[in-house]
Amino acid sequence: MGEQRAAGNRVERLRDAAAELARHDSERDIFEYAVDVVQDLVGGDGCVVLREAEGTLVPAAARDTTLHFEATPLRDDEGVAGTTLGGEDGKLIDDVRADTDAAPRRPATRAALSVPVGDDAVLQVVADRVGAYDETDLELAELLADHVEHAVERVRYEATVERERDRFAALFQNVPDAAVQYRLDDDGSPRIQRVNSAFVRLFGYEPAAAVGETTADLLVPDDDCDAAETLYDDVRTGERLDVEVTRETADGPHPFLLRSVPVWAESGDVTDRVGYFIYTDIGEMRERERELTRKNERLDAFTSIVSHDLRNPLGVAQGYLEKTRDGAGDHLDTVAAELDRMDRMIDELLTLARQGELVGETTPVDIENVARAAWSHVSTGDARLVVADSTTVTADRDRLVELLENLFRNAVEHGSTDSRPKPDESADHGTPPSESDDDTSTAPTVTVGTLHDGGFYVADDGPGIPADQRAEVFEMGVSTAEDGTGFGLSIVERIAEAHGWEVSVGESADGGARFEIAPGGGE
DSSP: OHHHHHHHHHHHHHHHHHHHHTTOOSHHHHHHHHHHHHHHHHOOSEEEEEEEETTEEEEEEEEETTSOOOOOOEETTSHHHHHHTTOSSOEEESOGGGOTTOOOSSTTOOEEEEEEETTTEEEEEEESSTTOOOHHHHHHHHHHHHHHHHHHHHHHHHHHHHHHHHHHHHHHHHOSSEEEEEEEOTTSOEEEEEEOHHHHHHHOOOHHHHTTSBHHHHHOOGGGHHHHHHHHHHHHTTOOEEEEEEEEETTEEEEEEEEEEEHHHHHTOTTSOEEEEEEEEOHHHHHHHHHHHHHHHHHHHHHHIIIIITHHHHHHHHHHHHHHHTTSOOOHHHHHHHHHHHHHHHHHHHHHTOOSOSOOOOEEEEHHHHHHHHHHTSOOTTOEEEEOOOOEEEEOHHHHHHHHHHHHHHHHHHHOEEOSOOOOTTSOTTOOOOOOOOOOEEOOEEEEEEOTTSOEEEEESSSOOOGGGGGGTTSTTOOSSTTOOSOHHHHHHHHHHHTTEEEEEEEOTTSSEEEEEEEOOOO
């Protein structure tokens, strides 16, 4: 009965040890506790836990009641420990002097138990008396070793998880794209749990302000709610997404490539639906695409102009030249005018085709001063310039002069009331129009003045531009004058946009055309 009670006490001690091992959070503490417990369970004069390290067995924890125990490192294939390492069963040795594998480092040792702890450790307990241990002692030592192995595995797993968590946290914080960790609410709304530094920088919300909010409430523009709800329907199914969206940033709506990574779908844990949204800024890419589209459109227009529109004045000039050669009249002035027109078209095409920025360094510029300089560069005939008032604008002076030159040229070309028939440029190439000796015209007055918001205007008293044609006058190649190039107003618009200005056309007080250049509207 006493032996049964003793056995029961040892089993109870083993259960307590298993529970205690679950509370230790480091391998060292586990091994230190194991060597204490094993001596309580089976007795002995010393014990040690040996761990494999680079081909040797080194002590991780040791106890020696006689204070003379030596845990000298062994090779991982040496001694009883070497034969036990990585095995499935422990070994009971009644007398180490009779065991061919034994290589005791402690002379007094006579009996031993050696049991594996996982694949890389061994638990040994020794006694100075032959036959000190029996099979029950071995079984208890093996059971303890199993508990120690599980405790070590738990600690290692937790350490691995912690390392991965730290690595992921570092990655999450340092990824260059804005990132959100979300959890789906009961109604399926993605609610923010965590944000990274790029999110704070881009969207303008500190973590304390973002965490707890839904991404729909915080980031989705009002006019994009329906599209966002459709996207969230796919998120709720656990689908990985790569879609282009618009989200509200600190600087306003902005395009993003949104990647949705549903972690719960990959892990199968539908009770905790956690995932990540990664927002990649594609604004610059979209702008490059738009710029490429604009350049391609200009190239198409240039191709059309060079292949067709330049042929019209060339055909007229060639036709009049042939008539002059045939002695039918002196049309050299007309030929010269058409060639001048072609020269202007080529100059303006080159302006429109410029690569890079149209605007260089900007400085304060007086409108009256620039207007009079531009007027002196244009063949205005009897036209008159009036500067109603002046203001100072910040501009690239050369480009502003060029803008006004084109507006003045447009006013003179379109504003003169001329009864002389113009060449029919829709006629076959090389065929001149009929002549007329009548040549009466009225030159326009062109007025430059300022706007209340700091902009300026150029107005004339000519026939004006019909309301149904105003929307297209800035398109390349469009001109209401029979000898116009159709590029001047396109140049005006491009120079204005490059300064961050808006240009619009309306009717002047005299019924002519009025062009207003106002701040704002730049890209």
